[in-house]
Amino acid sequence: MLDHTAMTKTLGEHYDLAPSVETAERLSDIYERMNRVVTPVEWAVHAPYVEAINRLKKERNAVILAHNYMTPQIYHGIADVVGDSLQLAIEATKVEADVIVQCGVHFMAETSKILNPSKTVLIPDMDAGCSLAESITPEGIEEMRRRYPGAPVVTYVNTSAEVKAASDICCTSSNAAQIVAGLDAETIIMTPDKYLAQNVANQVPEKNIVWYDGACIVHEKFTAQELRDFRSWQPTTRIIAHPECPPDVVAEADFSGSTSGIIDYVTKEQPEKTLLVTECSMASNIADALPGVDFVGPCNMCPYMQMITLEKVLWSLHSMEGAVEVDPTVAEGARVAVQRMIDMSKKLGV
Ligand code: 13P
Ligand code: SF4
Helix, strand or coil, rough: CHHHHHHHHHHHHHHEEEEEEEEHHHHHHHHEEECCCCHHHHHHHHHHHHHHHHHHHHHHCCCEEEEEECCHHHCCCCEEEEEEEEHHHHHHHCCCCCCEEEECCHHHHHHHHHHHCCEECCCCCCCCHHHHHHCHHHHHHHHHHHCCCCCCCCCCCECCHHHHHHHEEEEEECCCHHHHHCCCEEEEECCCCCCHHHHHHHHHCCEEEEECCCCCCCCCCCCCHHHHHHHCCCCCCCCCCCCCCHHHHHCCCEEEEEHHHHHHHHHHHHHCCCECCCCCCHEEECCCCCCCCEEECCEEECCCCHHCECCCEEHHHHCCCCEEECCHHHHHHHHHHHHHHHHHHHHHHC
16 A cells, blocks of 8 residues: 555655646647646646656656556656557557556556566556456356356456466457457357446357456446437437446447547547547547547546556656566466467457
């Protein structure tokens, strides 16, 4: 557990982190990418952190991999690479720098470590978990195998290394349907996200998909009724939902895809009014690049993703604390499942 008071005190002794209009103006080119969603006063608060992190990143020979759910000041201010879970995993394999700072949740940092074990992989807050990752253990996988003998286990990357190691292949929201369709089996076990599994079952009806009982606390909250109500109130709104939403929610949407799939769709289509049925940072991160798009309607915050802040990123680079370690035997098993996913995705052109 981070000692927040001690962290703030130590950082204050080493860096000038007071809100600064001068620093904000010096970094105005960065601010331009988020000025629709971050006020000038907020930017004067963030800019000293952004400057300190970008300087320290060079000194430490570090790269920052950031998920699409990070706040705009992380996404636009300090990230070297942004993307969805699949893109970040692929990018992790290519990192040549000594240090990876994973701005995302713990399973993402673990995946980077599994794929590029010689690097120091830092997570700015070890407690940044995921309700899906917490929902299943290797015993849960074994129980599913006992219930459906011989069926391959396709496990969402939102899981621990131990769970990945107990699985046959991983998937993400951007390749789950293609991976399931490409497996040479009639019955397929999908873990741990029951809604992703049900959405894939609708897309790949030729397979008998059975699922575990996990869910994402952010996406399970959306309901089909609220989307119907919204559509009847604002009929021209384009509704876009992440596949971790329940299937009746996805059925109300005009498009469903991974976080990067959603960004690509909105960037291409530029609907005048757009409702993103997912984490709130998604709309914030693309608002400035798409001035003609009005992002409307409700969204939910992921409490785990929101644990990653500029202050904690600066602390991890300063202290080099928060290195993710994975038992080598577990890592080897997990790497097989993740690498199979990457190889199959490339083969299928996903
Ligand atoms: P993506 O792979 O679509 O980025 O999703 C990750 C995630 O945690 C969504 O809740
Ligand atoms: Fe996990 Fe849901 Fe948060 Fe994604 S949004 S990290 S699936 S809890």
